[in-house]
Amino acid sequence: MIMVNPCKFFADVLLYQKFSKIHRALMGSFLERRKARMEEEGEMNEKKISEEKNKWASRCLKKTPEKIQSTSGMDTQILYTPAEIPQFDYLKDLGFAGEYPFTRGIQPTMYRGRVWSMRQYSGFATAEESNRRFKYLLAQGQTGLSVAFDLPTQIGYDSDHPLSQGEVGKVGVAIDSLADMEVLLDGIPLDKVSTSMTINATAAILLAMYVAVAEKQGVKPADLRGTTQNDVLKEYVARGTYIFPPQPSMRLITNIFEYCSREVPQWNSISVGAYHVREAGSTAVQEVAFAFSIAIAYLEAGVKAGLDIDDFAPRVSWIFNTHINFLEEVAKFRAARRLWAKIIKERFKAKDPRSWMLRFHTQTGGCTLTAQQPLNNLIRTTFQAMAAVLGGCQSLAVCSYDEAMALPTEESVRLSLRTQQIIAHESGVADTVDPLGGSYFIETLTNEIEKRASEYIAKIDQMGGAVAAIEKGYIQQEIQESSYRYQKEIELGKKILVGVNKFQIQEPPVKGLLKVDPKVREVQAKKLAELRAGRNRQQVETSLARLKEVAKGNGNLMVPILDSVRAYCTLGEICDVLREVFGEYEPIVTV
Numbered sequence: 067m068i069m070v071n072p073c074k075f076f077a078d079v080l081l082y083q084k085f086s087k088i089h090r091a092l093m094g095s096f097l098e099r100r101k102a103r104m105e106e107e108g109e110m111n112e113k114k115i116s117e118e119k120n121k122w123a124s125r126c127l128k129k130t131p132e133k134i135q136s137t138s139g140m141d142t143q144i145l146y147t148p149a150e151i152p153q154f155d156y157l158k159d160l161g162f163a164g165e166y167p168f169t170r171g172i173q174p175t176m177y178r179g180r181v182w183s184m185r186q187y188s189g190f191a192t193a194e195e196s197n198r199r200f201k202y203l204l205a206q207g208q209t210g211l212s213v214a215f216d217l218p219t220q221i222g223y224d225s226d227h228p229l230s231q232g233e234v235g236k237v238g239v240a241i242d243s244l245a246d247m248e249v250l251l252d253g254i255p256l257d258k259v260s261t262s263m264t265i266n267a268t269a270a271i272l273l274a275m276y277v278a279v280a281e282k283q284g285v286k287p288a289d290l291r292g293t294t295q296n297d298v299l300k301e302y303v304a305r306g307t308y309i310f311p312p313q314p315s316m317r318l319i320t321n322i323f324e325y326c327s328r329e330v331p332q333w334n335s336i337s338v339g340a341y342h343v344r345e346a347g348s349t350a351v352q353e354v355a356f357a358f359s360i361a362i363a364y365l366e367a368g369v370k371a372g373l374d375i376d377d378f379a380p381r382v383s384w385i386f387n388t389h390i391n392f393l394e395e396v397a398k399f400r401a402a403r404r405l406w407a408k409i410i411k412e413r414f415k416a417k418d419p420r421s422w423m424l425r426f427h428t429q430t431g432g433c434t435l436t437a438q439q440p441l442n443n444l445i446r447t448t449f450q451a452m453a454a455v456l457g458g459c460q461s462l463a464v465c466s467y468d469e470a471m472a473l474p475t476e477e478s479v480r481l482s483l484r485t486q487q488i489i490a491h492e493s494g495v496a497d498t499v500d501p502l503g504g505s506y507f508i509e510t511l512t513n514e515i516e517k518r519a520s521e522y523i524a525k526i527d528q529m530g531g532a533v534a535a536i537e538k539g540y541i542q543q544e545i546q547e548s549s550y551r552y553q554k555e556i557e558l559g560k561k562i563l564v565g566v567n568k569f570q571i572q573e574p575p576v577k578g579l580l581k582v583d584p585k586v587r588e589v590q591a592k593k594l595a596e597l598r599a600g601r602n603r604q605q606v607e608t609s610l611a612r613l614k615e616v617a618k619g620n621g622n623l624m625v626p627i628l629d630s631v632r633a634y635c636t637l638g639e640i641c642d643v644l645r646e647v648f649g650e651y652e653p654i655v656t657v
Contacts, residue, residue, distance in 0.1 A: 137391050171500055172458070184463075185211065196239040210292075213261065221308075224638035226587075241275070243597055269322065271627055297336060299315070306653075309641060314647075338361045354402045355522030362531065397515055405520065612626045
């Protein structure tokens, strides 16, 4: 048996603790000195590089290169070195894919694990014709649906309403009731296909129709995957397909958040429309900043409504634009991913890493397409799609080359889908995560875009947030000014558009464009008449009365809307009830 002297034992412990403390202090001091020395050496190295760059310029550049700016007004140097990113910290600024701040991607393996979802934005004329186009695209290898709705559907009017004249089925499919939605999705297994619906003011109604069709297929809401755009605030600044004033619109949005978190947990309850901000004429920096400010308003509204941020933030998704300034677009996506992670983690105190992730769909720039020499658009959209992939998108749609003139034909949408498939399976860019990461130029652009977007967001915060900034017309005015500057550059020849203001040719009229039969409205009106004659009138009146009652209070509107949809109330009838209670939005005119 070994005897231990307790006094000596405790003395040894105290001595050990004393020396451990001294050791830690010495190590800490050593590490601090080492860090300071490395920083000093780094500064000396950067200074040396800058000096050598200046010598190189004096030796090799006979004259100062003309000043070039990116589309966001950022000066572009002729050569980039480590000196342009002096505070670059790999672990803090980049890190690893699948980990905060997600600069390099939200999944550890990115496309090595699973390529992005390939969608083509589709929908026109009647539900029957759009259903045929959907099935054609799925047969060609498309992996998800992206539904375009016509203008009457987007702004809450039935096809037989006088204001729908001339617009039925033109820019998307006409959906007047659950009966149309049943036809649109006929033969498409909703438990296996993810569906994105570009719909905003009437998002709650179209989501209810989708859920009701799934029920008829025997698919539970919990098994549905997809997205409703549901971003009404950007309609006030970019597109104009709003119905109600901002406050009741925000109520509908948060009602969808709450309903989806409870009933449809795999559904993306909102897709913030950065895309449309860019289409309206914003720069790449403004696209990020204004969309983020709008998203912040949605998240604040959700929290104010009593939702936990981690209950709905993981289902917030995005749709971004991708334009032709290739490297700026790649940097934009990386900067957006990092900035959003910081906003959610630091500002909203979200704890779930899924909340920090920026999951986004990308559509190539519709406003970059030209009617002149339309085949050139194939090259434009290929570069844009490549930028989205190198930027780490989760889903992608490529505009068709003929969309500057008409809705795309089957041939043109197939070429757009093939563009994605060639990038995914032949180009090699999907073989490694963030292949442009570490480029001096890319990292400089990423930092600068994040910085400038943050400055815009701070300014909008000072105004009281996105809703206040929209009501004051600030965001609208900024977009208008950027759009004007861009147009003037084209007109003055400072910016070249191939085939438009340079390299023009004489062209014959384009043949074979898709044209929507104007009789679509008559077809829809006939279907509406038959629907109204055959449904249960008492059920319709009861469900609409209940909807009105809930709208006047503060309950969740999704339940009475779903009941109205199941009763085959029309989209227009449901919206008319809400118009009566909420009123309609009158836009601010900026000069």
